Amino acid sequence: MLNETAIEVRNVKKSFKVYLDKGSQLKERLLFSKRRRCEVRDVLREISFTVSKGEAVGLIGRNGCGKSTTLKLLTKIMYPDEGTITMNGRVSSLIELGAGFHPDMSGRENIYTNAAIFGLTKKEIDSRLEDIIAFSELEDFIDNPVRTYSSGMYMRLAFSVAINVDADILLIDEILAVGDANFQAKCFNKLKEIKANGTTIVIVSHSLGQIEQICDRSIWIHEGVIRAQGSPKEIDLEYLDFMSQKIQENNRRDLEKKQQQEQQSRENEAEQKAPPAEDTPQAKKRWGNGNARIKKITVFSENGSQQEVFRTGESISLKIDYNVNERVPDAVFGIGIFNRDGVQCYGTNTRIDKLPEFELTENGTFTINLKHTGLLAGEYLIDIAIETGDGIPVDYYREAAKIVMLSAMGDVGIARLQHNWELGSRIFEVI
């Protein structure tokens, strides 16, 4: 029973014709036959895998790697160019929620239309109606037209229909972004319940945390082939490592471009000899009396390698080289870390940390070592500052450095607080 196959994908290939200038009209086809340049893009080069009944599998990979195409092939929205796909059992997909919803019809009527699209008969829908409405928590609004719903309510209704189809195989594409946190948790629990009942599940998600919680296996698709598969914990780490290298490469390229631009603008400035305007964004990014200036910022990891991408919990070091133009007798160094929303996640300086004031007479460096940085996944911008003992900025450099944090765990918030759990006499450490 356990080893029965639910999904079998064998040697599947799929390519798309991408028309750069597509014409589906007769005139265009006849007149501009030469203009119809098209590129054949191999989205799936060759993919084979099987999923046993009751197994939950997560498909991971970067954008455009073919994971969503794989899911579309599984639902039979598209067909493979080569190879075969066998699905055993009724399939329900949570790919596009609310397909076929009619805004003028009531929620109840839309349940019938939408469920009919999943292949349910009227009798089957009748018997599920109460469950669907209850799950959506829309009892009071169910007879109002759907166009009066908020987008959250709309998605809740759509999700409730799709999840109550009682499919043997459930295909999910990035859905757990439905509704508020409360409803998300509910969906998540429902998924676990469905899985416990023996439904086969295939999930495409960017949230590795979700995949780790539900799936028994991760399949990593990279450029149209399966690069690795196995337990989510291992594969996800491997994938994260790979991604961090990619991000770093991109960042380095960005940085080089930026430096080139800066150099150019500096040259221009020198030519014009005009003082920079106070209100330009470039000027606003940096201020101070200029007696000392930050020259270079290097970010590196515990083992000394220079990088911008770190995993949550790793140690991060920032080394700052500075030039001194005029003696600063009472310097204080500071740092501030901001997330994408501009929220300050952490900030400190040598005064707060009760260090002595420093006398700067010649060029030098200072380093701050952030041990076991608990910042959660995301991009962070770092401000670096040198000021005097009275708080007068010498060189305040906004957004001087950028780091990217990656995490395989699904915890939420700004930073991971070190913790463990105690139940009775047992203590569970969290890695």
Next chain:
Amino acid sequence: MNTAKELYAYRQMIFSLVKKDLRGRYKGSVLGFLWTFINPLLQLVVYTIVFSFILKTNIERYYLYLFVALIPWIFFSSSITVGAASVVAQKDLVKKIYFPRMVIPISYVTSCFVNMLLCFIVIFGVIIISGAGLNFLALLCLPVIMAVEYLLALGMAMLTSAVTVYFRDLEHILGIISMAWMYMTPIMYDKSIVPDELLPVFNLNPMTHVIGCYRAVLYYKEIPDLASLLSAAGLGVLFLIIGVLVFNRLQRHFAEEL
């Protein structure tokens, strides 16, 4: 066979699409659903005026002669012309979710068919009011004729709706084709005036037989010619098979082409 089984499983979807289409057709208009009846009645008035006062014909009760042929024709022609756009019109569904694609042309043709049935209420009303009378034995043949026409229309709609996805011009070309087809079918005139050398073409046209049968039952009050009915049925089945085969072949790439 599998297709038929799957379509049966999705009958609720066909039913709800037909309902949606019928309800949505006259939505927002003041007279609403009444248009289903007013439209053919007004057409009848126009034809009566034209052919009784301007273009006089020697066919007795010409308005009825025309009317019993025109209503079935409108069903057929709207099935192929507007039906051609049906898959394209539902592209949001086709691209996003799986269901047997044939559901779309089937439900579209069915909704046109239901519309024709409603128009038949008007036809019977006119027949009774005009005092032309009915032959009840002949009337028993009517459902068979309707079923044959349904198969024909469905086959054509499958063909046109699938091809239109790849070749959008078809939708417009079909406007001309259906007009030509209408004049190549004895709807406004009698088959007896067709020149002999053109007769084979007319006999290959399945609609010649279908219209002939409708007219026999409703106008001449007689049981239709069995040979005519059989050839229409044969052609109907052939059309449907071709339609299904082509549709099945072409539907594989719908999601990419839309």
